[in-house]
Amino acid sequence: MGAAARPDAGRAPMTPQTRPSAVALEALLWPATARPHLDGDISIGRIKLTPLTERFGTPLLVVDEQDVRERCRAFRRAFGDAEVAYAGKAFLCRAMATWIGQEGLSLDVCSAGELAVARAAGFPAERILMHGNAKTPEDLRAALGYGVGTIVVDSFHEISRLAALAAQGARPRLLIRVTPGVDGHTHAAVTTGTDGQKFGFSLASGAAAEAVRRVLAQRHLELAGLHCHIGSQITDPGAFDLAAARMVEFLAELRAAHGTPPRRLDLGGGFGVAYRAGDPELAPGPVAGRLRRTVQDACAAHRLPVPRLTVEPGRAIVAHAGVTVYRVVSVKHGPAGGLLVAVNGGMSDNPRPSLYGARYTARLIGRRGAGGERSATVVGRHCEAGDVIAAGVRLPADVRPGDLLAVPCTGAYHHSMASNYNMVRRPPVVAVRDGRARLIIRRETIDDLMARDLG
Ligand SMILES: Cc1ncc(COP(=O)(O)O)c(C=O)c1O
Known part of the structure; x- marks a missing residue:
């Protein structure tokens, strides 16, 4: 884990039994340089996602340049x-x-x-x-x-x-x-x-x-x-x-x-x-x-x-190199105690669930949840009931508007298949590497959307 992953530096030493640990990332899904942190955040390319969203807004597609390069090398070596x-x-x-x-x-x-x-x-x-x-x-x-x-x-x-x-x-x-x-x-x-x-x-x-x-x-x-x-x-x-x-x-x-x-x-x-x-x-x-x-x-x-x-x-x-970060807009209580967590993106930045029934996982970032976990369905903001990003995922029971959710494995066929359905602007893409973030595709503006409408 990199230096940024040690927010407990300077405090009294803890025994192995009492030392808190970051919640591990699921194997395979996340980019090569993704690391979980004690405060619930994730860093990629040595940059934490929460401050990145403060700088570039949400939804945000973060691409790990090192992950892309490593996979290119792995394919070349293999073939x-x-x-x-x-x-x-x-x-x-x-x-x-x-x-x-x-x-x-x-x-x-x-x-x-x-x-x-x-x-x-x-x-x-x-x-x-x-x-x-x-x-x-x-x-x-x-x-x-x-x-x-x-x-x-x-x-x-x-x-x-x-x-x-x-x-x-x-x-x-x-x-x-x-x-x-x-x-x-x-x-x-x-x-x-x-x-x-x-x-x-x-x-x-x-x-x-x-x-x-x-x-x-x-x-x-x-x-x-x-x-x-x-x-x-x-x-x-x-x-x-x-x-x-x-x-x-x-x-x-x-x-x-x-x-x-x-x-x-x-x-x-x-x-x-x-x-x-x-x-x-x-x-x-x-x-x-x-x-x-x-x-x-x-x-x-x-x-x-x-x-x-x-x-x-x-x-x-490129699939694993990409992580999309959304902001939670509303939370409803669905049948059987499940949560319906609506975020500020959806099928306009990820059409794969509605096209192929693809399913993703999602994770709260930026804070640690309290009060256990609940089953949740993460849904998008678009005018279709099929606008579902992740079904049957476990999220903290206290997930609420304003929270950030990170969805891994969103590098392939997301930005390239994105649309302006509901006149929603397409998200930016930020490349991260070695502690540096670079905006490689800017967020679409309302002016971009209106520019082709000639009245
Ligand atoms: C001709 C051709 N080659 C390669 C690909 C890449 O497929 P994948 O991204 O699943 O590796 C496609 C995808 O549609 C394709 O049509």
């Missing part, structure tokens, strides 16, 4: 010479793109807007992949204009569009997005490896083989490899193995049909993380070991050269 491309859709701003770039990762973007952020951060074009099931001509022109290294093709129309654009000069390297027919057993809204959903070319129907033929037929296009992404928040490593094995089998079919097989194999992201105590989580080390072995074994069985692998973690890089 060795494979390319690790951070999926920018999880959370992207100039600071994040800079950290990712400095840690040697590539970056996956899926719109001209995300690409503009990468450009503004000076992210090397060669290390950018562009995704999207419906890239617009504007997206494609932006990608080719910046010299984006790789475009992941997702439809026959896109192949024609790219061929026409490439004939005017650029020669993009392409990956074909394949739907391998693998169910990652995750929420339907983020299941993308099975037939019948909107992403990719189906392997089973022959569409993927046809996409390869069409790209090869275009002399201005270069087929660099194959891509698949079976979904998000996947906690069964076997699903990744199955997808990898099917993709290698397809590479072998392509060699039989066309001679040399493509050199690159991108297996996407989707590595699941724990949102609440006890949730399963895929650690990069074991998952990388399995995946690399699966690919090597499948290649050996087909006598194929091992392709260069790419993986695209998003959530696994």
Whole structure:
């Protein structure tokens, strides 16, 4: 625990039996540098959250830069010479793109807007992949204009569009997005490896083989490899193995049909993380070991050269780095003695509960509760009954308006999916590291909201 964690300094020594202790943080959920303190506060990057909220207001998204960097390094270590491309859709701003770039990762973007952020951060074009099931001509022109290294093709129309654009000069390297027919057993809204959903070319129907033929037929296009992404928040490593094995089998079919097989194999992201105590989580080390072995074994069985692998973690890089701090606005007594604790944010800064039924935990910070604990549901301020942030959590029985609640694991798909529902302003993002706090995204103002309303 850091120096700031010792508010009892200078008092008479206590015996181990009488020494008060800070309430431990749940394993896995909080950022790498998060520490509990005796006064009930939590510090991240050696900065306590309560004073941070006095400076920047609430709701506030705090991002632990060291946590992000450590996870980037863990993925790079685990995957060795494979390319690790951070999926920018999880959370992207100039600071994040800079950290990712400095840690040697590539970056996956899926719109001209995300690409503009990468450009503004000076992210090397060669290390950018562009995704999207419906890239617009504007997206494609932006990608080719910046010299984006790789475009992941997702439809026959896109192949024609790219061929026409490439004939005017650029020669993009392409990956074909394949739907391998693998169910990652995750929420339907983020299941993308099975037939019948909107992403990719189906392997089973022959569409993927046809996409390869069409790209090869275009002399201005270069087929660099194959891509698949079976979904998000996947906690069964076997699903990744199955997808990898099917993709290698397809590479072998392509060699039989066309001679040399493509050199690159991108297996996407989707590595699941724990949102609440006890949730399963895929650690990069074991998952990388399995995946690399699966690919090597499948290649050996087909006598194929091992392709260069790419993986695209998003959530696994940034989810745990983020903690959102809300202020309690009201407390109601619900049925069976439970509390309904309403805070000053909700589905506008965290749409995941209403989109996927996701559930979080919450913790009172800034003071120690008195009078035991009660079961509580933390709800947002928006005009929907489904605006629930955390259900069935234990909070101090005396939780009251003005208190601060910290919600861990809010770094991924929170800020990037935030909205202005109910004309609520989106919260700021503050990066903390080594005792310094830096505002990297400011709070939206009412003027920001009104600026687009032209009367
Ligand atoms: C193509 C692709 N790659 C990577 C990701 C990242 O997924 P996750 O954040 O779950 O790792 C996504 C998420 O939707 C995706 O669509």
